[in-house]
Amino acid sequence: MTTPRPHVTIYTDGGCQPNPGVGGWAALLMTDDGQSRELSGGAPKTTNNQMELTAAISALEALSEPTNVTLYTDSEYLQKGVMSWMAGWKRNGWKTANREPVKNRDLWERLDAALQRHKITWKWVKGHAGHEFNERVDQLATAAREAIRRNG
Numbered sequence: 139m140t141t142p143r144p145h146v147t148i149y150t151d152g153g154c155q156p157n158p159g160v161g162g163w164a165a166l167l168m169t170d171d172g173q174s175r176e177l178s179g180g181a182p183k184t185t186n187n188q189m190e191l192t193a194a195i196s197a198l199e200a201l202s203e204p205t206n207v208t209l210y211t212d213s214e215y216l217q218k219g220v221m222s223w224m225a226g227w228k229r230n231g232w233k234t235a236n237r238e239p240v241k242n243r244d245l246w247e248r249l250d251a252a253l254q255r256h257k258i259t260w261k262w263v264k265g266h267a268g269h270e271f272n273e274r275v276d277q278l279a280t281a282a283r284e285a286i287r288r289n290g
Contacts, residue, residue: 143257145170145206148197151265151275152189152213155283161189162283164275165197175200178278180286189279190216191245198252207258212265212272221260224250 147170152163161184165177177196181188190213198207211217224246227233232240232247240246263272 143204143206145208146201148194148207148209149263149271149275150190150193150197150209150211150213150216151272151279152186152191152193153276153279153283154184154186154189158183158185160283160287161185162279162281162286163189163193163196164278164282165193165200166271166275166278167197167200168271176274176278178282180279180282182286185242187213187215188242188245191219191242191249193275193279195245195249195252198249198256198258201256205256207256208261209258210261210263210272212263214262217260217262219246220249220253 147168149166150164152161154161160180160182162180163178166174168174177200179192179196190211194209194211194216226235227240227246232243234240263269265272265276
């Protein structure tokens with residue numbers, strides 16, 4: 139008899155100001171039994187998209203065992219990349235339909251590796267629309283960005 143996989147709900151966010159520029163990312167991981175964990179970080183020279191990818195990667199890499207995940211993001215780039223574009227990029231040797239190199243390939247490959255361990259349901263949530271957990275990760279990402287700005 140196999141042990142059922144645990145379930146974790148994840149909210150992620152990332153951003154820069156200006157874009158490109160100083161960036162921050164954050165993730166909120168919540169188990170079905172009420173435990174939660176917040177992760178965040180940043181980079182002095184990055185982009186919004188890189189921070190969105192880093193948030194999802196960091197959250198998935200933080201899971202210690204194969205997990206059923208419901209992942210909420212306000213990034214259409216992240217969601218569409220995973221749901222629509224990545225399979226084609228991989229088939230084409232990490233080239234776009236126009237035969238151009240995929241931007242942020244290193245992060246997409248790292249995300250692809252993290253995806254292999256988990257069963258993920260992707261959900262898009264409108265950003266800055268008052269959703270409690272999306273607002274929380276936005277606050278954490280902003281705080282991480284501002285800490286990088288202050289501390290150089």
